[in-house]
Amino acid sequence: MAGKFSLRSIAFTLVAGVSMALASTAVQAQTLEKIKSAGVIRIGVMGEQAPWGSIDASGQNIGYDVDVAKLIGEEMGVKVEFVPNAVSARIPNLLTGKVDLQMAVMGMYPDRAKAVQFSKPYAGLKIILLSSTKNNIEKIEDAKDLRIGVPRGAAQDKSITTLLGDVPNIRRFDDDSSNMQALVSGQVDAIGGNTTYKINLDKAAPGNDFEQKLVFNEQWMGVTTKLGDSEINAWLNQFIDKIKADGRLEAINKKWLGEDKLPNFPEKLEGVPFTVE
Template sequence: MTLSITRRLAVAGAMMAAAVALAAPAAAQTVDEIKSKGKLTIGMLVDFPPFGITTADGKPDGYDADVAKLLGKHMGVPVEIVPVTGPNRIPYLLTNKVDLLVASLGITPARAEQVQFSEPYAAIEIGLVAPANTKIKEAAELSGKRVGVARASTQDNALTAVAPKDARIMRFDDDASAVQAMLSGQVDALGLSNVVTKEIKKLAPQANYEMKFVLNRQVQGIAMRKGQDALLKWVNEFIETAKSNGELNEVHKKWLGTDLPPLTKS
């Protein structure tokens, strides 16, 4: 009897705690709340060069890291960068582990149902990459081939939509794992961005990797939780300022070697 009552109380307590957690407002909903917290927490990929890399001493670096630091500079608070992966970056945002995502997140209608996107701050091209001697010119020629992608990435969605039914799409946890699979011969081709393609050409010049065809072109946005309209306004004003004063262009030239291209939401 006593044990039963104890169990009931424990269950009731757990349910109450869960209800309170669900009812609690999301952390750092506004710029003022972020400032009160004393830091800006940003989720970032660290396996997507040159947008996200890890330095020899284990620190996040790259295009996205520099944009994150600019955000903190303009807001007047230090930045804490939290490494995320392709599959967990949106869950990290939605569960309040980070305030914002500067995580090479392509702006898509499906993602826009989950998060709010800023105006674009970068752009990339997604395509099908394979060694030069692999005869692939279009999606139909992937029939019977092993094709690698980072799970839940834009290239995963784009490739899945056009690949023949008998193509074997192999999904990996991140771009680094997918690239390693191609370098080791586990896959015949890879859905990849133009910037990562550039990096693997350096890693294996003898294979002469090339982009066989383009799947899509995408712009990337800074993501935040739904309902953070004041924060969205501030971030959009930051992007406009960083574009007009040349700060964003300098970051682009530093990491991609070219001026910032025109950035427009499709």
């Protein structure tokens, strides 16, 4: 009797598991239709990281990610609701449903790809170390005794911590603007940032002597959704192909980054699938 009960229990569990998986797939397949039915899509962007995402004097969201997000809304035929994000809150905000899509300078890395689904890349930048011209830094070890600022949990935090270890002189800040302000005010001697930091530093402190010292890696950005959400992932990849082909993405790239041509986007990234597997 016990054996039969056990077998029936196992069979029931397997059937239930399959049913739950099918139900889950059905819910995921309805995501795009639900967004269209609601008439609004909530998209996560940065609130204080120009030129990717910031707030202008009239309180409007502006930036590279913002302009791409607006095109997503136009293509879907829905209104876009922008949700500003702290760096450390980007993935939690997506997974807890506070946003439908996350576009807050989402660098495409294998560890993140375990938690979220990336689209094809639509933007790129380099992760770098910036410091005064007075500091001679040719390799990261030259900066080991300097106070180095990073946004907590960002790609530059990981890069510098991996290379130097979690040393006490690495100072972590809640966002990019606080990180840059720490360099301008002299709280730190160098900061981990990206290639667009210099644009913002020149606005905040005209005539500064900050320069790019090191390049840690090239970072590609994709639109992120929840894992397994195949329908909206496929839609996003088609959308990115479309705005690359018709010149709209190139126009956004020139407007915000000052570059005449789009970068050569990779066809694949190790450990980061562009489609739901």
